Amino acid sequence: MIEILEVLAGFFEILTNLGASVMLPIVIFILGILFGQKIGKAFHSGLLIGVGFIGINLILDLLVGNLGPAAEAMVERFGIELGIIDVGWPASAAIAFGSQVGALIIPIALGVNIIMILFKLTKTVNVDIWNFWHFAFTGALVARLTDSLVWGLVAAGINAAIVLVMADWTAPMVQDFYDIPNISLPHGFSAAYVPIAIPLNNLMDKIPGLREIDADPETIQDKFGIFGQPIIMGLILGLALGILAGYGAQEVLNLGVTMAAVMLLFPRMVKILMEGLTPLSEAAKNFMKEKFEDREIYIGLDSAIAIGHASAISTALILVPITILLAVILPGNSVLPFGDLASLPFLVVMIIPITKGNIFRSTIIGTLVIAVGLYISTGLAELHTAAAHAANFDFPEGAAMISSLIDGANPLTWILVRATGLGAWAIGLIGLLTMAAGYYIFRNYSARDDLA
């Protein structure tokens, strides 16, 4: 097994040296053909992905090139050490898919999934190919840390397995709360907060007074609605940072509009990437569904399908100013929150069913995990930046370090990276525990029948 991986790794090393914008079109083309796509369509898909990459690179350069100097100036003037820029998940997803691990992540994650279904360790068929980037991201960091692609792949595979088990574990609750029968959410970021939120929620159940507090989603959406509009948020943050950096009026306005542009354009570039990946994702979905039609399965989807819930939106909106405040006041944090401020719904979406939609509790839990997350992303920023350079993202080297709340602040990513740092035994142990948990959950957790 290891030998096969090494041969594949060598092949992909050559490919990766071409750069993500050339490598991924080739990989996606080959995978498309393997999944039975027509040549023309597979070629078009691959090319779109390459174009998406170049687009993301342009915007990343715009972001780091403008925000980096402003952050540095702010550090010099006030001694607020926020020199690591949160570039947001679009960039991290591109870094992850553009890594060597990313090139192999689709067959690896599908393979892990198939094996776990065959051995009755999961009921989830994860068809959310796009979000395989979370596993690739962990793998990319591990590959940087250990200087070994094989360990990167192992960590990515274990990450995929853990997320499947978590999707099974939370499926009854998620299906019930969001009213989405037969679906589970094997999302690398959202699911990571479940094991933290459950004990915290139980604790709050026991505290009299705290137990009864809740907030009204409509009031919150009216009051905090502005945080739900990325371009306005980009503008305001850009203006504020320009002022803090001591820029002149013209430069301040310029930074404001540039940051508004980044907030609007980043997702547009990702959309191109998504368009390229969609046909392959559909083909993989049909392939997996046909294979396991006769089994009791959950279809594993993007947690984005639940994000529209009023409590999830409201909690995420409140968490925006809280995140900025935490970044400023927490000693030892160096991350300047920016790109992922608009993506906080992903952090809360699986916490919400645990608190039964209670916004107050979800906000408390969210605040705690973000506080810890800022330290995690500060700690992982060096690897994050190295992974970006390794994937040929050529923003100014040495100018600034980058991170993103998704997945730079992800506790699951952190555990897997640090465990691999400890040695093979630690990551092996995590793998074994995951399989044991999968075995137990498969047999003891079931979705309510009346929903199906």
Place this chain on the structure above:
Amino acid sequence: MKKKVLIVCGTGIATSTVVNEKIKNLAKKAGVKVDINQAKVTEAKREIENSNYDFLVTTTAFSYKVDLPVINATAMISGIGEEEVEEKIIAKLKE
């Protein structure tokens, strides 16, 4: 007559792009011209107010009160019950 459709999802990018492709194909088959936009759920309200949409397709939980018909298309992502949703959308396109 061109139909104007807004697809709403959690990000305005991911699942809505998948559904966008599918609705484009449905419209082509039905011989209806469509103008499709995608929005993040937090931006949807503003988008609806600023533009004249015929109907809304969502792939996420949608809790805003709007005057437009809303079709939930999560089935187009999961593949379970997809035909039913397709029929609903075709009916709306032909209206």
